[in-house]
Amino acid sequence: MPAIATATALEVNNVRKQFGALAAIGGVTLTVGQGERRAVIGPNGAGKTTFFNLISGALPLTSGSIVLNGANVTTVPAWKRVRMGLSRTFQRNNLFLSLPVYDNVQLAVQREKGTSYNLFRPASGFPEVRAKVLEILDKVGLSHRAEVEVANLSYGEQRQVEVALALASDPKILLLDEPTAGMSITETRRMIDLIKGLPRDLTLMIVEHDMEVVFAISDYITVLHLGQVLTGGTPAEVEADPRVREVYLGEE
Amino acid sequence: MSIDNINKPKAEIADSNVAATSVMGRLIQGRFATGWSWAVGGVVVLALIAYPFVNPSDTFGINLLVQILIAAIFALSYDLIFGYTGLLSFGQASYYGLGGFAAGLLVARFNISNFWLSLLVAIVVASLGAAILGIFSIRTSGVYFMMLTLALAQMLFSLASKWDFTGSSDGVTFTRPEFSIFGFSLTDLVPFYLFVLFAFVVCFLVLTMVIRSPFGQALKGIRDNENRMTAVGYQTRNFKLVAFIIAGAIAGLAGGLNALSNGFVGANTLNWVNSGAVLVMVLLGGKGTLVGPVVGAFFTIWLQSQIQGSGSSIPLGNYTLADRWLSVLGIIFMVFVLFAPNGLVGLGKSLVRSKLVKNLLGRVK
Numbered sequence: 001m002p003a004i005a006t007a008t009a010l011e012v013n014n015v016r017k018q019f020g021a022l023a024a025i026g027g028v029t030l031t032v033g034q035g036e037r038r039a040v041i042g043p044n045g046a047g048k049t050t051f052f053n054l055i056s057g058a059l060p061l062t063s064g065s066i067v068l069n070g071a072n073v074t075t076v077p078a079w080k081r082v083r084m085g086l087s088r089t090f091q092r093n094n095l096f097l098s099l100p101v102y103d104n105v106q107l108a109v110q111r112e113k114g115t116s117y118n119l120f121r122p123a124s125g126f127p128e129v130r131a132k133v134l135e136i137l138d139k140v141g142l143s144h145r146a147e148v149e150v151a152n153l154s155y156g157e158q159r160q161v162e163v164a165l166a167l168a169s170d171p172k173i174l175l176l177d178e179p180t181a182g183m184s185i186t187e188t189r190r191m192i193d194l195i196k197g198l199p200r201d202l203t204l205m206i207v208e209h210d211m212e213v214v215f216a217i218s219d220y221i222t223v224l225h226l227g228q229v230l231t232g233g234t235p236a237e238v239e240a241d242p243r244v245r246e247v248y249l250g251e252e
Numbered sequence: 253m254s255i256d257n258i259n260k261p262k263a264e265i266a267d268s269n270v271a272a273t274s275v276m277g278r279l280i281q282g283r284f285a286t287g288w289s290w291a292v293g294g295v296v297v298l299a300l301i302a303y304p305f306v307n308p309s310d311t312f313g314i315n316l317l318v319q320i321l322i323a324a325i326f327a328l329s330y331d332l333i334f335g336y337t338g339l340l341s342f343g344q345a346s347y348y349g350l351g352g353f354a355a356g357l358l359v360a361r362f363n364i365s366n367f368w369l370s371l372l373v374a375i376v377v378a379s380l381g382a383a384i385l386g387i388f389s390i391r392t393s394g395v396y397f398m399m400l401t402l403a404l405a406q407m408l409f410s411l412a413s414k415w416d417f418t419g420s421s422d423g424v425t426f427t428r429p430e431f432s433i434f435g436f437s438l439t440d441l442v443p444f445y446l447f448v449l450f451a452f453v454v455c456f457l458v459l460t461m462v463i464r465s466p467f468g469q470a471l472k473g474i475r476d477n478e479n480r481m482t483a484v485g486y487q488t489r490n491f492k493l494v495a496f497i498i499a500g501a502i503a504g505l506a507g508g509l510n511a512l513s514n515g516f517v518g519a520n521t522l523n524w525v526n527s528g529a530v531l532v533m534v535l536l537g538g539k540g541t542l543v544g545p546v547v548g549a550f551f552t553i554w555l556q557s558q559i560q561g562s563g564s565s566i567p568l569g570n571y572t573l574a575d576r577w578l579s580v581l582g583i584i585f586m587v588f589v590l591f592a593p594n595g596l597v598g599l600g601k602s603l604v605r606s607k608l609v610k611n612l613l614g615r616v617k
Contacts (some may be wrong), residue, residue, distance in 0.1 A: 055482065082485030094483070096476035105471045108484040110466045116486070117494075122464045129466075169485055 003247070008053070008070075008110045009034040009173050009203040015064035017054055017227075018170035026227040032173075040240075043247055046224040048079045048207040049091050052175050054203075056088045057081045069172065070098075085172030087163040089179060091207070097151040101142055104150055104161055107132045108168030132168070140164045140194060156187040161192065173203040180213050192216050215239075223247075257441075300449055303315055304442040314402040314445050321445075321452045322510050327533040327545035328459055329502035334531065335347065335539035336463060337495045338475030339390075342527045343401035344503055346408050348384060348466020349522030351504030356517035360426035361417065367431035367438060379497050381408075392491055393478075405524055413519035423518025445497030446470030448509055449546050455502050459542055471495055475540075484542045525578075532585050547596050552581070 010032040017025040025047045032038050040048050051111060053059040055066060057078030065074045073081055079173055096104045109132045110116050124130065134248070137143045140160045145153065148163055159179060166174055180188040188210065195217050198204065208214050213223065214235070221238045223230040225247045231238065256522050305312050330344045351374035358364050358373050385404050392400050412418040419425075428439050436443035470491050473481045481488050511517040520526070529552070531547075537548025559577050566573040573580070592599050 056481075075484075077487075079482045079485050079487050082483065088483060089478075090483070094477060095478045096473050096480065098476050099472060103469060103472075107469055107481070110469065111485045114471050115466045116491075117467055119462050119465045119467045121466075123469045124468045126466070165480070165484055169541070 011067035042224035047227040063166040087171030090174035091177040175184040287471020324549035330530040331494040343405035345526035347500040348507035349504035351507030352511035356413040365429040367429040379501040404478035406552025407520040408493035538595030
């Protein structure tokens with residue numbers, strides 16, 4: 001069980017997701033403590049992204065339950081889970097491509113600040129929204145790109161916008177789906193620093209293929225294989241586990 | 253819990269001031285650009301105000317401008333749904349028709365001859381219609397959304413073309429309500445034209461305000477990526493419904509003005525051809541801009557009047573060019589979809605950005 005858990009942030013109880021005859025997730029149970037940095041790893045097709053989609057509410061469960069900070073959210077729609085403190089990024093960049101970086105982040109911030117139904121004032125005329133947008137742009141290192149349309153950013157910069165959108169909702173639990181995929185080495189280092197610099201009471205779950213990132217960030221690793229939990233442990237334990245090597249090597 | 257400036261070195265905090273200035277720079281630039289647009293818009297409106305006084309005998313031209321302005325209001329309403337929210341609806345004629353019938357039937361069937369009340373009822377009935385049809389339509393997306401908006405709209409059309417109350421296929425003729433402002437009767441052409449111009453300017457300003465608001469930003473977010481809007485906590489359905497109602501109200505105003513201008517309203521105003529016409533106007537002018545639908549409405553209605561005027565003498569097989577107006581429009585539509593998806597406004601923008609113009613401007617300096 002997690003080393004630094006004080007309270008439970010996320011409980012996943014015997015969750016199944018069936019696509020026709022295929023059990024993409026076949027009965028996963030796990031608990032993540034508040035402030036924990038949990039990595040979910042596994043070979044391609046292990047069900048990592050499906051698992052994230054179930055937790056965030058993007059996909060309905062076939063059976064099982066999900067408890068978020070003590071509240072059962074199994075049937076709660078995705079947009080409401082965000083308001084309960086659950087935020088996520090996507091494996092493939094999933095952004096507002098025709099809008100500038102600033103406006104992308106502003107959309108997430110104005111939702112959190114509750115000004116989105118205002119029809120009368122210009123969107124840029126809310127000082128509290130503006131301050132928060134600038135703070136987040138600064139945090140992810142995109143201040144100098146604020147006016148650029150997202151479609152014109154590099155892939156790595158778009159990954160940074162992904163994280164900015166997730167942080168803008170003031171999450172208590174943050175799900176990061178391969179945040180460094182497709183990034184250069186410099187960009188990856190920068191992303192690691194960003195993630196490490198997040199407040200310690202923020203609960204983090206990260207799906208990642210880059211082991212350097214996994215070892216740099218996580219204090220507990222869950223290994224998924226064929227939709228089930230193969231094993232779990234500290235980074236050192238998982239690294240030493242022969243079964244983990246087997247599923248990875250067996251794949252290749 | 254918030255994302256605080258924990259462990260942040262001072263240099264990084266100074267960085268955020270740089271960000272602030274660059275964002276300020278963007279806003280100032282934006283203001284400069286919009287300053288010019290407002291100036292041009294003001295000149296156009298002044299020219300439109302002056303037109304009937306300069307050419308008082310040109311009733312054909314003034315009538316045409318009335319039609320263009322009404323079409324422009326209608327097209328603006330559709331752009332909120334299509335250009336800004338990204339919803340390809342084939343039912344915008346429903347609200348235009350509902351507005352027209354509400355305004356006309358109040359006079360013809362309830363014997364209440366009041367200009368203002370007719371317009372008010374047109375707006376209220378059309379918004380209610382948009383709310384009801386919207387609740388059904390926005391539950392679907394993609395092709396299903398298109399088909400549902402089309403089906404609901406055609407239901408209203410066949411109802412109106414069969415029901416005696418709505419004049420079935422003959423339509424409803426009524427006496428235009430008498431009303432005057434500052435002693436000018438609105439049943440006269442020029443005061444009515446000026447009133448329609450006023451309504452157009454108000455609609456344009458209201459939509460400008462809506463587009464710039466946080467709500468307008470949310471609509472653009474839905475257009476770009478509805479799935480991501482949900483992932484940052486938006487219940488997108490509510491936003492789409494409010495957009496439907498605002499667009500319905502404005503389309504209802506256009507339909508009401510049209511009925512009051514003709515003293516007639518018929519089931520054809522509800523037909524999908526009318527929804528297709530505003531789609532063409534918006535695409536032709538440039539979707540997702542407010543100037544685009546206005547340019548598109550002007551171009552389409554003007555071209556129609558030209559072709560149906562002089563085109564009736566141009567033979568085209570067994571028909572004349574005028575008989576084939578819809579084919580002409582269809583060809584123009586296809587050319588724009590294929591070669592200029594951002595419409596005339598998009599063409600204008602790329603022309604301004606092109607090297608040729610930059611070089612010319614450089615020489616002037």
